[in-house]
Amino acid sequence: MNIWQARNAIVDIGRRCYERGFVAATDGNMSCRLSNRLVAATPAGMCKGRLEPEDVVVLDANGKRLEGAREASSEILLHLEIYKERPDVGGIVHAHPPTATGFAVARMPLAECVLPEVVATLGDVPLAPYATPSTAEVPESIRPQLRSHNAFLLANHGTVTLGETLEEAYFALEKVEQFAQVLLVARQLGRISVLTRDDVAKLTQVTPGKAPLDLPCQVCDADASPESGVDEELVREAVRLTMERLRAEEP
Numbered sequence: 001m002n003i004w005q006a007r008n009a010i011v012d013i014g015r016r017c018y019e020r021g022f023v024a025a026t027d028g029n030m031s032c033r034l035s036n037r038l039v040a041a042t043p044a045g046m047c048k049g050r051l052e053p054e055d056v057v058v059l060d061a062n063g064k065r066l067e068g069a070r071e072a073s074s075e076i077l078l079h080l081e082i083y084k085e086r087p088d089v090g091g092i093v094h095a096h097p098p099t100a101t102g103f104a105v106a107r108m109p110l111a112e113c114v115l116p117e118v119v120a121t122l123g124d125v126p127l128a129p130y131a132t133p134s135t136a137e138v139p140e141s142i143r144p145q146l147r148s149h150n151a152f153l154l155a156n157h158g159t160v161t162l163g164e165t166l167e168e169a170y171f172a173l174e175k176v177e178q179f180a181q182v183l184l185v186a187r188q189l190g191r192i193s194v195l196t197r198d199d200v201a202k203l204t205q206v207t208p209g210k211a212p213l214d215l216p217c218q219v220c221d222a223d224a225s226p227e228s229g230v231d232e233e234l235v236r237e238a239v240r241l242t243m244e245r246l247r248a249e250e251p
């Protein structure tokens with residue numbers, strides 16, 4: 001990808017993120033790798049839905065600004081660390097999509113294997129511990145799972161998604177937010193039916209090469225066991241009984 005293409009890709013993905021409500025005001029940041037030594041990134045403090053190609057900043061691998069009148073995004077450290085650790089990654093999007101960020105605030109990872117297409121492409125979306133935005137704490141928070149995942153929830157903050165290209169990183173963001181919306185609706189309906197271990201195994205045969213980096217995830221694998229299904233029923237029953245008792249005790 002040349003610099004001209006990278007500038008246009010960042011403008012395009014910034015606009016799509018803003019129009020979909022994945023970022024508000026001047027939130028969020030995107031970048032793409034130009035070469036082993038060069039990265040193009042969004043500027044700090046600008047609305048990502050209103051960028052022009054010349055607003056894009058070009059930096060070296062250490063974060064030194066080489067082109068662009070503005071400062072690079074305040075989360076540039078996160079982007080640079082990911083490019084160092086993951087030579088396969090060509091694009092990164094950090095956003096605050098409302099439903100997935102709600103899960104991040106509730107500190108609940110998107111960990112159930114419930115949607116075949118998500119299982120086959122993203123796997124689970126782990127929750128990174130809280131880190132102060134714009135500091136080196138953020139890349140440190142995702143480091144333990146950086147090699148095995150392409151999408152992360154940042155506790156009380158938002159999402160980070162990676163791809164071979166910037167558009168792939170954006171598509172991962174779309175999938176994460178839709179996955180969060182579906183999980184939220186299923187929780188509201190009161191029942192989440194997870195895929196069984198067999199279902200997941202079959203899926204990896206149907207979509208060879210599309211499997212995520214470490215399928216199946218440990219959480220889903222455990223959830224798919226019959227025992228945990230029984231536990232969930234028990235928990236629901238216990239909650240129901242407790243609520244009944246509390247209601248009965250109300251003056």
Ligand SMILES: [Zn+2]
Nearest residue numbers: 028133157158
């Ligand atoms: Zn953020």
